[in-house]
Amino acid sequence: MTARIYMDHHATTPTDPRVVEAMLPYFTERFGNPASALHAHGQEAEEAVEVARGQVAALLGARPEEILFTSGATESNNLALRGAALGQARGLPILTVATEHVSVLDPCRDLAHGGASLSVLPVDAQGTLAAERVAEALAGRPALVSVMLANNEIGTLQPVAEIARACRERGALVHTDAAQAAGRVPVDVDGLGVDLLSVSGHKMHGPKGVGALYVRGLPHRSPLAPVSRGGGQEGGLRPGTLNVPGIVGLGAACDIARREQTAESARVAHLRDRLQAGILARVQGVQVNGHPAHRLPGNLNLTFQGVDGEALMLALPGIALSSGSACLSTTREPSHVLLALGRTPAQARGSLRFGLGRFTTEAEVDQVIGEVARAVERLRALSPVQLPARPR
Ligand code: PMP
Numbered sequence: 310m311t312a313r314i315y316m317d318h319h320a321t322t323p324t325d326p327r328v329v330e331a332m333l334p335y336f337t338e339r340f341g342n343p344a345s346a347l348h349a350h351g352q353e354a355e356e357a358v359e360v361a362r363g364q365v366a367a368l369l370g371a372r373p374e375e376i377l378f379t380s381g382a383t384e385s386n387n388l389a390l391r392g393a394a395l396g397q398a399r400g401l402p403i404l405t406v407a408t409e410h411v412s413v414l415d416p417c418r419d420l421a422h423g424g425a426s427l428s429v430l431p432v433d434a435q436g437t438l439a440a441e442r443v444a445e446a447l448a449g450r451p452a453l454v455s456v457m458l459a460n461n462e463i464g465t466l467q468p469v470a471e472i473a474r475a476c477r478e479r480g481a482l483v484h485t486d487a488a489q490a491a492g493r494v495p496v497d498v499d500g501l502g503v504d505l506l507s508v509s510g511h512k513m514h515g516p517k518g519v520g521a522l523y524v525r526g527l528p529h530r531s532p533l534a535p536v537s538r539g540g541g542q543e544g545g546l547r548p549g550t551l552n553v554p555g556i557v558g559l560g561a562a563c564d565i566a567r568r569e570q571t572a573e574s575a576r577v578a579h580l581r582d583r584l585q586a587g588i589l590a591r592v593q594g595v596q597v598n599g600h601p602a603h604r605l606p607g608n609l610n611l612t613f614q615g616v617d618g619e620a621l622m623l624a625l626p627g628i629a630l631s632s633g634s635a636c637l638s639t640t641r642e643p644s645h646v647l648l649a650l651g652r653t654p655a656q657a658r659g660s661l662r663f664g665l666g667r668f669t670t671e672a673e674v675d676q677v678i679g680e681v682a683r684a685v686e687r688l689r690a691l692s693p694v695q696l697p698a699r700p701r
Pocket of ligand 1: 319320380381382383384410412457459460461486488489508509510511518519520
């Protein structure tokens with residue numbers, strides 16, 4: 310039986326056992342509803358939620374009152390964009406980027422169907438959007454701008470601080486999707502200068518189904534109007550009974566990330582570099598997608614010339630990898646991110662995403678190098694491709 314190696318940390322991460330331990334009591338003896346805090350059960354749940362709010366805020370350099378809990382980054386992105394379009398950014402044009410996650414692109418398209426003007430800005434061949442491009446597109450007018458911090462397929466880090474500076478000078482409201490960045494690279498809302506920022510628990514060794522939205526100015530001033538209505542939880546901006554165990558888990562995951570991120574990112578980047586160098590040394594006709602330096606530490610996205618990414622994945626049954634975004638892996642559409650870099654549909658279909666994380670080992674990396682090299686060789690032997698001569 311082949312060993313199972315997990316290299317799909319952009320799709321999700323294993324929950325850290327320390328996080329699970331922190332969550333467990335909130336399913337059983339501490340099951341109270343924080344909105345029903347006239348008794349001890351509710352009070353202890355409320356206290357746990359407020360501790361977690363402080364832990365999330367500390368990771369992001371925010372104030373606890375500026376953190377709203379949600380069901381994940383999809384909801385955070387929708388609430389940020391739809392809520393801003395109903396609130397402070399009502400009637401403003403919307404600017405976003407071709408390589409965004411669908412949970413940003415689709416709400417932007419919906420808002421455009423509702424009459425908003427929408428510009429989807431292109432990126433360069435490494436997936437970067439230059440701040441000057443945003444400044445040009447704003448043309449001196451305010452807007453609602455959404456630019457992700459780190460891409461989920463190619464790992465490219467956008468210059469969000471510079472982009473936000475250009476936006477602020479023109480009175481624009483700035484949102485960033487930090488689902489892949491938080492816990493992996495430093496994220497500081499003031500350093501970035503953003504108004505809204507989304508995070509997800511399960512991308513940082515926390516639980517699934519929980520996330521947060523940072524909203525600058527809360528509780529006194531809200532750029533958002535409510536999108537769904539119900540109870541008054543989260544200042545009325547995210548009504549519904551809070552997922553207390555999930556929120557406790559998100560808080561614990563943020564607390565671990567705050568303390569360990571620097572050392573962990575260095576270790577993971579070293580392993581990623583070893584994986585990249587190992588595959589490039591053994592396999593010809595491989596192209597690295599994304600920015601060579603401004604990239605998530607655990608990300609490696611490769612195009613194997615003349616090889617179908619899904620066939621390659623099937624040839625590597627023991628290794629959990631992804632061809633494109635996990636959310637879209639049921640479609641056979643080539644990745645919109647790789648197409649935005651200028652790859653052809655065939656090249657995009659020949660790409661694999663490796664995602665390394667907290668528990669990835671050097672032995673796993675070495676095994677993956679060997680298995681990938683052998684699988685590519687086998688597939689190319691079945692349908693030979695003409696490879697450029699290897700440079701000497
Ligand atoms: N944004 C990005 C960049 C992501 O990678 C993901 C998850 N694939 C999401 C948003 C959605 O996050 P969630 O699964 O928490 O809804």
